[in-house]
Amino acid sequence: xxxxxxxxxxxxxxxxxxxxxxxxxxxxxxxxxxxxxxxxxxxxxxxxxxxxxxxxxxxxxxxxxxxxxxxxxxxxxxxxxxxxxxxxxxxxxxxxxxxxxxxxxxxxxxxxxxxxxxxxxxxxxxxxxxxxxxxxxxxxxxxxxxxxxxxxxxxxxxxxxxxxxxxxxxxxxxxxx
Numbered sequence: 471x472x473x474x475x476x477x478x479x480x481x482x483x484x485x486x487x488x489x490x491x492x493x494x495x496x497x498x499x500x501x502x503x504x505x506x507x508x509x510x511x512x513x514x515x516x517x518x519x520x521x522x523x524x525x526x527x528x529x530x531x532x533x534x535x536x537x538x539x540x541x542x543x544x545x546x547x548x549x550x551x552x553x554x555x556x557x558x559x560x561x562x563x564x565x566x567x568x569x570x571x572x573x574x575x576x577x578x579x580x581x582x583x584x585x586x587x588x589x590x591x592x593x594x595x596x597x598x599x600x601x602x603x604x605x606x607x608x609x610x611x612x613x614x615x616x617x618x619x620x621x622x623x624x625x626x627x628x629x630x631x632x633x634x635x636x637x638x639x640x641x642x643x644x645x646x647x
Contacts, residue, residue: 492610500616502596512588519584523574530567537563597622 503509541548541556548556574580604612604623612623 493608494611494613495604495607495609496613496615497600497622498616499596499614499622503592506592506596508595509589509592512592515588516581516584520581523581527567527571527574530563530570534560534563534567 537556538560541553541560545553545556572579576582600612600622603609604625609623610625610627611621614620614622
């Protein structure tokens with residue numbers, strides 16, 4: 471409901487800011503991507519890579535679990551030095567697991583990079599098609615309704631950036647007491 475109110479408010483603002491009628495359209499990029507064969511191929515490649523990485527993580531966790539269970543069963547008969555050594559091995563293995571997970575799935579990890587590498591050409595093609603359709607059919611704005619509302623296209627004639635900057639630079643800044 472909030473999202474609908476936001477879209478209505480945005481549309482009302484866009485219509486009221488221009489001289490005359492503004493033409494606004496919307497798309498669902500998720501639906502578009504699902505129907506493109508090259509997007510499906512890219513997703514399959516990503517799925518294969520992710521499955522390999524998840525299998526490696528599972529193997530590493532299993533190895534850690536086995537070492538821990540072995541340690542837990544034998545810790546009472548271990549010397550203090552051996553106990554410390556095994557505990558250090560467990561911490562090192564745990565850190566390797568965390569590092570691997572971050573390297574592959576972290577914010578700037580390999581998954582992010584692979585997604586960009588494989589999906590960017592498809593996304594660029596979709597974006598170009600959106601721009602072409604908007605221009606050919608005379609739309610001023612195209613919104614994407616698939617998730618968060620995103621402005622996918624805006625006609626340059628409606629860009630007020632320079633006007634706002636001119637107003638800000640022309641008006642002297644008044645200091646408050």
